[in-house]
Amino acid sequence: MTTTSNTQERFIPALSYHVLTPLYDPITQTLLREETWKLRLIAEATLQKGEQVLDLGCGTGTLTLMLKQQHPETTVVGLDADPEVLARAHKKLARAHLEVTLTQGRATDLPYLNTSFDCVVSSLLFHHLNEGQTRRTAREVIRVLRPGGRLLVADWGKADTFLMRLAxxxxxxxxxxxxxxxxxxxxxxxxxxxxxxxxVETIEVFHTLFGTLSLYQARKKS
Ligand SMILES: C[S@@+](CC[C@H](N)C(=O)[O-])C[C@H]1O[C@@H](n2cnc3c(N)ncnc32)[C@H](O)[C@@H]1O
Structure with missing residues (x-):
């Protein structure tokens, strides 16, 4: 595993405050049904042998690890703005003896060459970005994807019930x-x-204790 860095604008950490970061994994595992929808996201990515996949906003590396476990024949790269979560991801992946490259950087300014990836997956990053940052990130993802490359996203979506909106x-x-x-x-x-x-399609919607979690897919033009 390697960790590289570049620093730019401020970002919102995993649970908004660095002091809460140790609680992130226990909360997402127990209260968010994380494994269920992350496995679904990976299945929808339809990764093939030899493909390059980026976990954008990888946080503590749970999805990164699952990607590499499910598809050991792919090259998996994780990027996050926060060195603290990357250190946690690093330990988690080392414990599992999985070879993954982790990079510190911003989603809005990806440190990768054009057309570097076959697939970009991202979970729970986009609600940490404002609209302008989201637009810049989407353009960056298009830049680093090969023609026909896939984007798979899990993030909070529009509530379909009042209870989900409240949650x-x-x-x-x-x-x-x-x-x-x-x-x-x-x-x-x-x-x-x-x-x-x-x-661009919504694949599935999950009801969680914290609201409606939506899975989206999109494709770069061939
Ligand atoms: C809620 S966590 C999700 C982590 C992980 N993907 C998951 O599903 O558990 C959001 C992550 O996005 C990262 N982040 C926020 N803004 C970012 C940005 N501009 N560029 C890269 N990462 C960012 C945070 O550091 C945090 O680790």
């Missing part, structure tokens, strides 16, 4: 109203379309 309120209090507004509006698919993706 999302604590996440908005924690991570901010400015960054989560587009999620409340269910605007991620249209932002991906605006960036130039095609075949």
């Amino acid at each position: 999302f309120f604590p996440i908005q209090l924690l991570d901010g109203f400015a960054t989560t507004q587009k999620n409340v509006e269910g605007a991620l698919p249209s932002l991906f379309l605006d960036a130039g993706f095609e075949e």
Whole structure:
């Protein structure tokens, strides 16, 4: 495993405050049904032998690890802005003896060459980005994907019941109203379309204790 760095604008940490980071894994494992929808996201990625896959906003590396476990014949790369979560991810992957490259960087300014990846997956990153950052990130993902490459995203989506809308309120209090507004509006698919993706679809919607979690897919034009 390697860790490289570049530093730019501020970012929102995994649970908004660095002091809460140790609670991130226990909360996502127990309260968010993390394994269920992360496995579904990986299945939808339809990864093939030899492909290059980026886990964007990889955090503590749970999805990164699952990707490499499910598809050991792919090259998996994780990127996150926060060196603290990357250190946790590093330990988790080392314990599992999995070979993955972890990079510190910003989703809005990816430190990769054009057309480097066959697939980009991302879970729970986009509600940490405001609309402008989301647009820049979507454009960056298009830049680093090969023609026809896939984007798979799991993030908070538009609530389909009043209870789900209410359940999302604590996440908005924690991570901010400015960054989560587009999620409340269910605007991620249209932002991906605006960036130039095609075949943008909602794959599945999960009801969780903290609201509606949506899985999206999109494809870069061939
Ligand atoms: C809620 S956590 C999700 C972590 C992981 N993907 C998961 O599903 O458990 C959001 C992550 O996005 C990272 N992040 C926030 N803004 C970022 C940015 N601009 N660029 C890269 N990572 C960012 C945070 O450091 C944090 O680790």
